[in-house]
Amino acid sequence: MEEEEEEARALLPRGSDEAGRDSRATPAASGALQALCDPSRLAHRLVVLLLMCFLGFGSYFCYDNPAALQIQVKRDMQVNTTRFMLLYAWYSWPNVVLCFFGGFLIDRVFGIRWGTIIFSCFVCIGQVVFALGGIFNAFWLMELGRFVFGIGGESLAVAQNTYAVSWFKGKELNLVFGLQLSMARIGSTVNMNLMGWLYSKVEASLGSAGHTTLGVTLMIGGITCILSLVCALALAYLDQRAERILHKEQGKTGEVIKLTDVKHFSLPLWLIFIICVCYYVAIFPFIGLGKVFFTEKFGFSSQAASAINSVVYVISAPMSPVFGLLVDKTGKNIIWVLCAVVTTLASHIMLAFTLWNPWIAMCLLGLSYSLLACALWPMVAFVVPEHQLGTAYGFMQSIQNLGLAVISIIAGMILDTRGYLFLEVFFIACVSSVFKTIYSIVFIAALFIIARAWKQLRYGNDNPICKTKRDTE
Known part of the structure; x- marks a missing residue:
């Protein structure tokens, strides 16, 4: 208690007697030190x-x-x-x-x-x-x-x-x-x-x-x-x-992690998990192998290859807060995720089948990576109750790491046996699978909206069968 009181007194404004003793210290310096x-x-x-x-x-x-x-x-x-x-x-x-x-x-x-x-x-x-x-x-x-x-x-x-x-x-x-x-x-x-x-x-x-x-x-x-x-x-x-x-x-x-909540996860949430895995396995393993790719295919020096391989991180540093604000203001998370996936797919196609300057493709990859991170992860909160959020995010990170561990090994095997072209085709296939998953989410959402509208037309808005739990509360 004495130590606590001493620290508290030290943060209070100085009395007149203390001010006299510390007359050599300027008020500005004293105030700055007190604030720190x-x-x-x-x-x-x-x-x-x-x-x-x-x-x-x-x-x-x-x-x-x-x-x-x-x-x-x-x-x-x-x-x-x-x-x-x-x-x-x-x-x-x-x-x-x-x-x-x-x-x-x-x-x-x-x-x-x-x-x-x-x-x-x-x-x-x-x-x-x-x-x-x-x-x-x-x-x-x-x-x-x-x-x-x-x-x-x-x-x-x-x-x-x-x-x-x-x-x-x-x-x-x-x-x-x-x-x-x-x-x-x-x-x-x-x-x-x-x-x-x-x-x-x-x-x-x-x-x-x-x-x-x-x-x-x-x-x-x-x-x-x-x-x-x-x-x-x-x-x-x-x-x-x-x-x-x-x-x-x-x-x-x-x-609040409860493994028993996993069996109650909805189909849209599982589809979000699939999007997370299929997308990120085309980013991090590629960066892990990118330096030699830029050296061998495009003839970059070792230092230049390292620089271009880091562009994804360079762009995401300033753009992540910007895209986060954009998604917050506009909503439409699924649309932004779709835009990010399309841009990522275009980037890998450019890297695989063209000799265009790879700076273009890597800049696009950096933008899409930042956008997807800001739009995808908040979607979990839209499809699970608040008390299951901890379990949902923990499971999402868990299967992401499982996917990265497995795909890292597979990517190394493909590169050893087939080369970088086949590796890029593999990454393109991973990103393409995200499209089917997004379409599934949109289809399920459309069915839900149609079913809700049909109930309202048949029973009326005041019928209890049409009211959700949120409506009744």
Whole structure:
């Protein structure tokens, strides 16, 4: 209690006697310092927001380390594309389960502060093990590192969102989520454009290329994960301090996971799940294999190939908040999803069957990826009751990671046996299957509207058979 009272007094305006003692300090400097230290003030919350943004920077930076160093990993570790893509599959496997239980662990077991620190430690340890696999020329150790990294990566994103809700709910929450997403994409972009250059510098320092050079490069990249851990520790301290001063509760994820709700999911929700899987498997595995594709087909240098491979993330950083606002203002989510799918299909067709400058196709892919993310995920809330939202989103992320794990392996096998043209045809087929799913959703919605209109015509609006639960309430 004494410590709490001291901190509270420190945030109150200074008395006249204190002002006399601190006459050398200017009023402006004193006010600025007071604002930075007061958890209820905007300046303090901006400091917290900065820490939240950098909390996930290391995770997103290191997630695509394999994509940025695809040529070096395959050459130095002497693996084919199928084994290379296992580095992405092993990241996704733990998240098939943790998407259900990550929120539960944060809410009921660790708490938001310890949960964030623990998941940040998993990210750091996973990256270190991944790098040690390169240093010791043990690819199985690299796979183990990616598995451990995956345990922390997705759950850390849940913790990041929970902090955002805890500090900014009812104020600037939509803007905060947009800034966090932008910082995540910046991390991926910096990785794509930095790791190849860093490898060349380490190679020049050691005198030769090889698995040791690869491991050292990955270890240096892991510094970003340590930055995330430092942010997690700082956030835990500031959140605990704010709880003492403002008497606020720890943040909760808001996810109530009940596996029994799965059997009550409607057909439109299952179709949304299918759209999610079929679309994202044509984005992330392609980016994971894109660097060599742009080098071999279009003759780009390694640095230029990395730059164009990162365009999807570069565009999504500023455009995700813009498209989110657009979808919010206009509605029509299914129409925007359809536009995104058409644009993605056109991008893959251009990359597969033309020699046009790939910057055009990749810019379109970046725009469509940003648009679909803003339009698809909110659709879940339209077709499930509020008490099932946590389970629905957890299941959606779960099958997304399952799809990414399986398709990553299949994509590597196709590339090893058939080449990039067949791989692009496979991605085109995945995106094309989304059309059938969208048509199914529209057809079901049309049947529902027709059935509702028929009941109204036959029984009248006042008949109880026409009234939904919402109408009666």
